[in-house]
Amino acid sequence: MEKIKACLDKIAPEPGNLIRGLQAIQTSAGYVSDEAIKVAADYFKVAPVEIEGVLSFYAQFKRVKPGKYTVAVCDGTACHIKGSPLIMEWLSDALKIRPGETDAEGNFTIEKVSCLGCCSLAPVMAVNGTVYGKLDRKKVIRILKEYQNK
Amino acid sequence: MINENIAEIRLGTASCGIASGAGAVLEKMQAMAGDFAITEVGCVGCCYAEPLAEVITKDGQSIFYGNLTADEKCLANIFALSEEGRFVEPEARKQKTLPKVLKLAGRINPVSIEAYKAVGGYEALAKAQAMSPEAIVNAIKASGLRGRGGGGFPTGMKWGFLAAKDSAEKIIICNADEGDPGAFMDRSLMESVPHQVLEGMLIAAAATGATKLFIYCRAEYPMAIKNLKIAIEQIKANQLNIVHGRELEIIIKEGAGAFVCGEETALIASLEGKRGTPRFRPPFPTDSGYHELPTMINNVETFGNVPCIIAEGAEAYASIGTANSKGTKIFALAGDLKYPGLVEVPMGITLREIVFEIGGADPEHVKAVQTGGPSGGCIPVELFDTPVDYDSLRSLGAIMGSGGMIVIGKNRCMVETARYFLDFTRRESCGKCTFCRVGTARMFETLERITQGEGTLEDIDFLETLGNQVRKGSLCGLGQTAPNPVLATLRYFKNEYLDHVEKHTCTALECNALVKVKLDQSKCVKCKLCIKTCPTGAIGEDFVIDPAKCTRCNSCIEICPKKAISRHPND
Numbered sequence A: 001m002e003k004i005k006a007c008l009d010k011i012a013p014e015p016g017n018l019i020r021g022l023q024a025i026q027t028s029a030g031y032v033s034d035e036a037i038k039v040a041a042d043y044f045k046v047a048p049v050e051i052e053g054v055l056s057f058y059a060q061f062k063r064v065k066p067g068k069y070t071v072a073v074c075d076g077t078a079c080h081i082k083g084s085p086l087i088m089e090w091l092s093d094a095l096k097i098r099p100g101e102t103d104a105e106g107n108f109t110i111e112k113v114s115c116l117g118c119c120s121l122a123p124v125m126a127v128n129g130t131v132y133g134k135l136d137r138k139k140v141i142r143i144l145k146e147y148q149n150k
Numbered sequence B: 001m002i003n004e005n006i007a008e009i010r011l012g013t014a015s016c017g018i019a020s021g022a023g024a025v026l027e028k029m030q031a032m033a034g035d036f037a038i039t040e041v042g043c044v045g046c047c048y049a050e051p052l053a054e055v056i057t058k059d060g061q062s063i064f065y066g067n068l069t070a071d072e073k074c075l076a077n078i079f080a081l082s083e084e085g086r087f088v089e090p091e092a093r094k095q096k097t098l099p100k101v102l103k104l105a106g107r108i109n110p111v112s113i114e115a116y117k118a119v120g121g122y123e124a125l126a127k128a129q130a131m132s133p134e135a136i137v138n139a140i141k142a143s144g145l146r147g148r149g150g151g152g153f154p155t156g157m158k159w160g161f162l163a164a165k166d167s168a169e170k171i172i173i174c175n176a177d178e179g180d181p182g183a184f185m186d187r188s189l190m191e192s193v194p195h196q197v198l199e200g201m202l203i204a205a206a207a208t209g210a211t212k213l214f215i216y217c218r219a220e221y222p223m224a225i226k227n228l229k230i231a232i233e234q235i236k237a238n239q240l241n242i243v244h245g246r247e248l249e250i251i252i253k254e255g256a257g258a259f260v261c262g263e264e265t266a267l268i269a270s271l272e273g274k275r276g277t278p279r280f281r282p283p284f285p286t287d288s289g290y291h292e293l294p295t296m297i298n299n300v301e302t303f304g305n306v307p308c309i310i311a312e313g314a315e316a317y318a319s320i321g322t323a324n325s326k327g328t329k330i331f332a333l334a335g336d337l338k339y340p341g342l343v344e345v346p347m348g349i350t351l352r353e354i355v356f357e358i359g360g361a362d363p364e365h366v367k368a369v370q371t372g373g374p375s376g377g378c379i380p381v382e383l384f385d386t387p388v389d390y391d392s393l394r395s396l397g398a399i400m401g402s403g404g405m406i407v408i409g410k411n412r413c414m415v416e417t418a419r420y421f422l423d424f425t426r427r428e429s430c431g432k433c434t435f436c437r438v439g440t441a442r443m444f445e446t447l448e449r450i451t452q453g454e455g456t457l458e459d460i461d462f463l464e465t466l467g468n469q470v471r472k473g474s475l476c477g478l479g480q481t482a483p484n485p486v487l488a489t490l491r492y493f494k495n496e497y498l499d500h501v502e503k504h505t506c507t508a509l510e511c512n513a514l515v516k517v518k519l520d521q522s523k524c525v526k527c528k529l530c531i532k533t534c535p536t537g538a539i540g541e542d543f544v545i546d547p548a549k550c551t552r553c554n555s556c557i558e559i560c561p562k563k564a565i566s567r568h569p570n571d
Ligand SMILES: Cc1cc2nc3c(=O)[nH]c(=O)nc-3n(C[C@H](O)[C@H](O)[C@H](O)COP(=O)(O)O)c2cc1C
Pocket: B146, B147, B148, B149, B150, B151, B152, B153, B155, B175, B176, B177, B178, B179, B180, B259, B260, B261, B262, B263, B264, B265, B297, B298, B299, B300, B302, B402, B476, B477, B478
């Protein structure tokens, strides 16, 4: 509770700043919990349902706690035609989870995103924001191993 | 150990460079260089050669070293000015491109206002400050600049609308949402020359009397946001935000990952902290926008053009391009080609020149090019002599779009490409209009059926009819243009649709349901690598692949040292 409030400290409590507030919460906790919705509703003086509406509208927001590492596989046009569906398949096989899911140990989440802006290195994925390009199967498995051994 | 003829060493550390490993290269280089400071710069657009360093010699030469690794031997080449490891920009690219907006990108430290000023930065703003607002608007009108965000609306006219408003508060928004998945022009501009974009916005404020400037940037671009923030602080410290005597507020807002928020009315709703759904126009934002205030929205690249126009004069600018499309356009080239990257070309250049000469794509291998992303269409290779401008691309059923240009090789299925785009738009529809929400979902399901080999001839007719209805029945550009990828592929590649529904084959061998993975025993050396790698255990000890178990994941094809495994049509 206090931690959530602390995220909002520097943001003026105007409805126009709602998205910024939710982004701050997500950056610190990795997702927006039910409790966080209540805190934000109080702080910005908007109804909790309205906040849920905003959260579900924007792809960036997560409502469940993600794993320690989030593997974001780019499925923008350039990556798609360069084989991003295969990359997703390989990751799913290796981790035994589908896109949007988190493994049982809470280590990995995989998700599909559109364009990381490095299209010329397609296909591309990012692990907690670190971008890896020109992927093939070998590279994907190697990167995954690196994080598994961390 | 540093060659005495070296004056400066620059290393591209934009996010594309970092993704190729420039971070480690920089660390190593700086350790090797000791007191000699390496200049971090943005991106020159030669993505395929990243990480890329440029050496400026004392006699003014520029020498590039490309595909660097954080390896002592590799980097020693640079310090020794060795012949080895040099990167030379292909001659065709040098001759056919015309860097104006990107002239400084990758040449200066992006977050140093001194560096920007040293090469003429903010001189255009000073010139504009000395001009009357009308004179600035007229210069932009005379330049013929049209919006680079996709719509192509005449920029000078838009500025005129805002300038004519009598209001104590006026808003300017820079649209940096860059939603087209496969485009990265705006990212590169903001990372490499943030001051140039901001200078364009300040000039727009001088022309229109705006009081508050917003930049709405997608959250996936953290480095762009960081660089803009630093640049804004420097602007304030230098009091450059005081325009015609008014002190301007400059604010960055991060988007939250919704394609429709690139649409201007949705963007405004999102800026106000709401769900980003478009609304009916009129009223247009210049009449009633952000909190009902007169608001003008321009794209990043549009603003990036402005300092060049004011500095060089409208006439010089208008001398480049075609009758109705002036100046240069930046394209993000990606897909099946040798030299992917950013290119700035004069309007009117042909697709052939861009794709084959600049992009180095193999003419034998290319089938089409997709412009305009999910709102655009594909253009088949037979029509590559078309000059690139707003009107000619539209007449082909594609659009110029914001500048994403994806080269599609012969091994890609056009039905699958259309399916991909409709999957994107159906997920991104805000849901307000029935035709957009339900129509894109139906079109997607139909395409999915066809790629599964279960489509019928009626399905193809249905796509055409429904596509035209969705076009007409949607409120905003997302719905209005969502059918374009389907209608364009139906126009030029109907044969591929017919192959799927009549012959149940995918000629490009891409659609998994219509493809079998087979192992050619005569080429196989029994190394068993494929058996070990197959995630589903589909390859038996007899080296025969069980089609019921195989998911067509291509892992075995990639790993086989003898290329004994490949994709084939279903029998
Ligand atoms: C669905 C949709 C998405 C859009 N996305 C963007 C975008 O990402 N960036 C952009 O500059 N314009 C985008 N636009 C166009 C804007 O609505 C607007 O026309 C543009 O920002 C105006 O700037 P310009 O005149 O400088 O091009 C989009 C339009 C639609 C309908």
